[in-house]
Structure formats: C-alpha cells, structure tokens
Amino acid sequence: MKKIFLILLLIASAYIGRAQLYTCNEGTVSFFSEAPLENIAATTDKVSSFLNTATNEVIFVIHIRGFTFEKDLMKEHFNEKYMESDKYPTSTFKGKINEQVDYTKDGTYNVTATGMLNLHGVEREINAAGTVTVDKEKINVKSDFRIPLKGFNITVPKLVFENIAEVISIKVNTNYIPYKKK
Amino acid sequence: MIKKLLAFSFLVFLSFAPKAQDSLWTLLQSQTAGENEKVIATFKSTKIISAQSNETLKKRNLDFRVAHLFGNMGNASGGGVHTLYGLDQSNDIRIAFDYGITDRLMVSVGRNKRQENLSGAAKFRVLEQTMDDKVPLAITIYGNAAFTPKSDPENIYVPAARRMSYCAQAILARKFSSRFSLEALGSFIHRNLVDLRINPTDKNDLVSLGFGGRFKFTHSVGVIADYFYNFRDESTGIKMYNPLSAGIEIETGGHVFSIMFTNAVGLLENDFIPNTPDSWSNGGYKFSFNISRIFKL
Numbered sequence: 291m292k293k294i295f296l297i298l299l300l301i302a303s304a305y306i307g308r309a310q311l312y313t314c315n316e317g318t319v320s321f322f323s324e325a326p327l328e329n330i331a332a333t334t335d336k337v338s339s340f341l342n343t344a345t346n347e348v349i350f351v352i353h354i355r356g357f358t359f360e361k362d363l364m365k366e367h368f369n370e371k372y373m374e375s376d377k378y379p380t381s382t383f384k385g386k387i388n389e390q391v392d393y394t395k396d397g398t399y400n401v402t403a404t405g406m407l408n409l410h411g412v413e414r415e416i417n418a419a420g421t422v423t424v425d426k427e428k429i430n431v432k433s434d435f436r437i438p439l440k441g442f443n444i445t446v447p448k449l450v451f452e453n454i455a456e457v458i459s460i461k462v463n464t465n466y467i468p469y470k471k472k
Numbered sequence: 473m474i475k476k477l478l479a480f481s482f483l484v485f486l487s488f489a490p491k492a493q494d495s496l497w498t499l500l501q502s503q504t505a506g507e508n509e510k511v512i513a514t515f516k517s518t519k520i521i522s523a524q525s526n527e528t529l530k531k532r533n534l535d536f537r538v539a540h541l542f543g544n545m546g547n548a549s550g551g552g553v554h555t556l557y558g559l560d561q562s563n564d565i566r567i568a569f570d571y572g573i574t575d576r577l578m579v580s581v582g583r584n585k586r587q588e589n590l591s592g593a594a595k596f597r598v599l600e601q602t603m604d605d606k607v608p609l610a611i612t613i614y615g616n617a618a619f620t621p622k623s624d625p626e627n628i629y630v631p632a633a634r635r636m637s638y639c640a641q642a643i644l645a646r647k648f649s650s651r652f653s654l655e656a657l658g659s660f661i662h663r664n665l666v667d668l669r670i671n672p673t674d675k676n677d678l679v680s681l682g683f684g685g686r687f688k689f690t691h692s693v694g695v696i697a698d699y700f701y702n703f704r705d706e707s708t709g710i711k712m713y714n715p716l717s718a719g720i721e722i723e724t725g726g727h728v729f730s731i732m733f734t735n736a737v738g739l740l741e742n743d744f745i746p747n748t749p750d751s752w753s754n755g756g757y758k759f760s761f762n763i764s765r766i767f768k769l
Contacts, residue, residue, distance in 0.1 A: 338500055351500050355509055361768055362530040370513045371691040371723075376603065376650055379509070384497070447692045447724070 312429055314339035317464030319352055323455040332357040341466050346387040351380050372444050373410055382408045391422050398423045412442045429466040511601040514647040520684040521717035521732045523698035526612040526645035528595050529572030538763045539566040539739050546755015558758050566739040586738045591618035614641040618742045634665040637742040657682035661745055671709030678746050679703045692723045700745050713751045715744055732760040
C-alpha cells in the first residue's frame with residue numbers, strides 16, 4: 291500500500307514539475323504592408339499570451355496603440371483611420387495548435403494553428419503556420435501569416451490606395467515561460 | 473486506505489486537470505487591464521485654420537510649413553474676375569519651421585510677409601485628454617514674440633522696442649468623438665506700438681476669445697472652422713472685424729489638403745487678431761492654403 295502511495299506521489303510530483311500553463315514573457319508582433327509608393331512596417335512588444343501545453347490552446351491579446359512606426363503620422367493614421375483603436379483597442383486570437391507537440395522533448399516542431407482572430411471588431415477564422423521550439427522550460431512560438439484588410443472591414447480611401455497593400459503580412463515571435471500565480 | 477488513495481488521486485487529477493479556455497481568457501484579460509490611454513488626433517494639424525490647435529509635433533519631427541493667404545475674393549473688396557478672385561494677390565505668406573523637442577513641447581521660427589514679422593514661438597501641452605475621461609480636456613499653452621524689421625523713414629519705431637509684439641494663448645480642447653472636436657482659446661495680445669492714426673481708441677493690450685472645431689464626414693474628409701471674438705471698443709477709426717475662417721480638409725496618406733477661406737488678412741496671431749479690416753459680408757474673404765512637409769530627424 292505504501293508503495294502505491296509513493297508511486298502516486300512520484301507521478302504527482304512529475305506532473306507538478308512539468309507546468310502546463312505557459313505565459314509570454316517577451317514577444318513581438320509585427321506587420322508589413324508592401325505597396326508601390328511606400329512600405330509600412332510596425333512592431334509591438336506589448337504582447338500578452340498564454341499557451342496551454344495540455345490542451346494545445348493558445349490565446350493572444352495585443353494593444354493596437356502599442357504598435358510603433360517609423361513615422362509618427364503613420365501611427366496616427368493607423369489608429370485613427372484604419373484600426374479605429376478608440377473603438378477597438380485590442381486585437382485577440384483564440385486558437386489551438388493542430389499538431390501534437392511533445393513539450394517534454396527539446397526540439398523544433400512545425401505546426402499549424404487554427405482559431406478566431408478578432409481585429410477591428412470583426413471575428414474571422416484564420417489558419418497560421420509556424421514553429422514551436424521547446425528548450426527545457428522555455429517555449430518559443432514563431433508564425434507568419436497574411437490577412438486581407440477587406441475581410442476585417444478595414445477600408446483604404448481611394449486617394450491613398452497606392453500606399454497600403456490589400457493583404458498584410460503578420461509575424462509573431464513569442465517566448466513562453468511556465469506561468470506562476472502571483 | 474484505498475478510499476483515501478482514490479480521493480487523493482482524484483484531488484491530484486482535479487488540480488491538474490486542463491483548464492477551460494474561458495479561464496485562460498479571464499486570466500489574460502486581468503493581465504491586460506486597460507491603461508490610461510491618451511486621446512490622439514483631436515485635430516489633424518498644429519493649426520485649425522487661423523487658430524492654433526491643441527496639437528504639437530511629436531518629438532524630433534520637423535515641419536516645414538509655407539502658408540499662403542490670397543487677396544479678397546468678392547468684388548466689393550477689390551476681388552472679382554480681374555484678380556481671379558484674389559488669386560493674383562497675396563495678403564500674407566508665412567514660411568516657418570516647427571520642431572518637436574519632446575512629445576509635449578514644440579518650438580517654431582517663422583517669417584511673415586505682413587509687417588515682415590520675424591517670430592519665435594513655443595507651444596506646450598499642459599494636459600492631455602484621456603480615453604477614460606479622467607482628464608476630460610486637453611490644455612495647451614502657446615506664446616510667441618514677433619519683431620518687425622520694416623524700414624522706418626519716419627522714425628516711428630524709436631526706440632526699437634516698439635517693433636515687438638506678443639501673443640499668449642491658452643487652448644482648451646476636447647475630442648467628443650472620432651468625428652467631432654471642439655476647442656476654446658483665450659488670447660492675450662500685446663503690441664508695443666499701435667497706430668492711433670488708424671484707430672484713435674486702439675489699445676496696446678487686446679483680449680480675445682476664440683473657438684475652433686472640426687467635424688469629419690469620413691475618416692479622411694472633414695469641415696473645420698475657427699473664430700475670434702475681440703473684446704475692444706470699435707466705435708472710432710477704421711472698423712475692425714472678428715476673424716472667421718472655414719474650410720474643408722482632405723487627408724491623403726502623408727498630406728492634409730486644406731481648402732480654407734477667411735476674412736483675416738494675416739497669418740500671425742499678433743497681426744490678424746487685432747487687424748482684420750475685411751468682412752465676409754463685404755466680399756472680404758480670401759482663399760488660403762498651406763504646404764506642410766514633416767521630416768523625422
């Protein structure tokens with residue numbers, strides 16, 4: 291009986307040793323618009339995200355105002371005219387990594403994720419490809435995907451059409467550490 | 473014992489059972505609880521038309537600005553088809569450099585055609601409106617000093633201090649919605665020299681209350697207007713009017729095109745607030761435009 295108890299305890303402690311809830315401690319989300327007249331790029335490091343390794347669920351919240359641009363005027367137009375960040379201050383993603391990843395084994399895994407992206411008040415399902423890299427207690431997630439502006443109800447006035455691409459590339463690079471309750 | 477073990481393992485299982493996504497969600501929401509975001513872009517530019525807005529340039533931005541104020545459009549004030557509605561004439565031209573030292577402090581130097589005024593100015597955001605309305609108003613202060621180097625055969629400008637004029641303004645602005653912004657400006661103008669031959673009761677000091685606003689039809693097109701009410705005795709001499717300006721602004725990526733009309737004759741506060749002899753009702757309105765290019769240094 292005592293043996294069983296000890297084994298159970300061991301299993302339990304092993305469970306505790308491997309956290310399953312990971313929080314993003316540093317990360318960037320950037321986007322890139324390539325157009326004939328002007329390329330526009332912006333990055334934010336104000337990324338909040340959680341990864342649940344038991345369920346493969348991943349969620350993101352990004353503050354639209356946090357994106358920094360090369361020109362201050364671009365940032366103003368981005369917030370005022372396109373993203374309407376006073377009405378829609380955040381963009382969110384709730385999704386799931388489709389492939390099984392062995393989070394106990396170090397290595398880089400090619401994965402895809404499917405989930406709902408909420409941007410500019412419009413929610414749409416997106417698929418994104420990327421990698422998950424496990425390095426002991428740390429997990430890195432990288433992804434590259436493209437979204438159409440029209441699909442998210444973001445309209446570009448005709449006069450500036452040449453300046454902004456219709457499809458925007460988005461890059462995500464986030465590092466996760468085990469989540470500890472404060 | 474077995475019962476205890478079962479209970480224990482059940483507890484273990486419970487405490488490590490995968491959490492539902494909704495709780496992940498609430499966890500995340502609690503981490504990203506709103507900050508006191510500042511309201512941006514109450515106006516598109518540092519000026520509405522004639523009036524300063526509450527906006528300043530961002531840090532390390534240099535704005536090269538050429539403002540042009542044409543002649544009167546109406547026949548009754550010397551306009552009409554023979555001057556192509558004032559386009560043949562120019563009342564005032566201002567060439568200026570504005571620079572953002574910090575996100576809240578801006579300085580500028582400029583030269584005007586009228587009075588050949590050379591001026592320096594500073595503008596500072598005292599308070600910025602916040603999204604949560606804890607700060608419901610933006611307050612910006614503005615001050616300038618101008619020196620007129622005009623030739624002086626009649627020795628009017630002796631001593632030389634008479635060449636100076638000043639303007640101080642407090643600007644209270646609020647962005648009511650993404651479409652509608654309004655501001656009120658209190659101005660105090662001091663001119664070291666006033667020409668009593670033009671207006672015998674003119675005073676060196678002038679207090680003026682101004683209003684300015686913007687209403688956007690779309691994200692890119694809006695109407696703008698500003699007005700200055702002057703507190704002074706206008707019973708004698710040449711009648712001076714209160715400057716009223718109205719226009720349309722169209723934003724196209726890097727540029728704001730403004731089509732503006734005003735009865736003001738000048739582009740510098742020290743000059744146009746006290747000296748506006750033209751009136752809208754008498755055809756004394758003029759076309760005005762700006763060329764502005766912002767460089768990030």
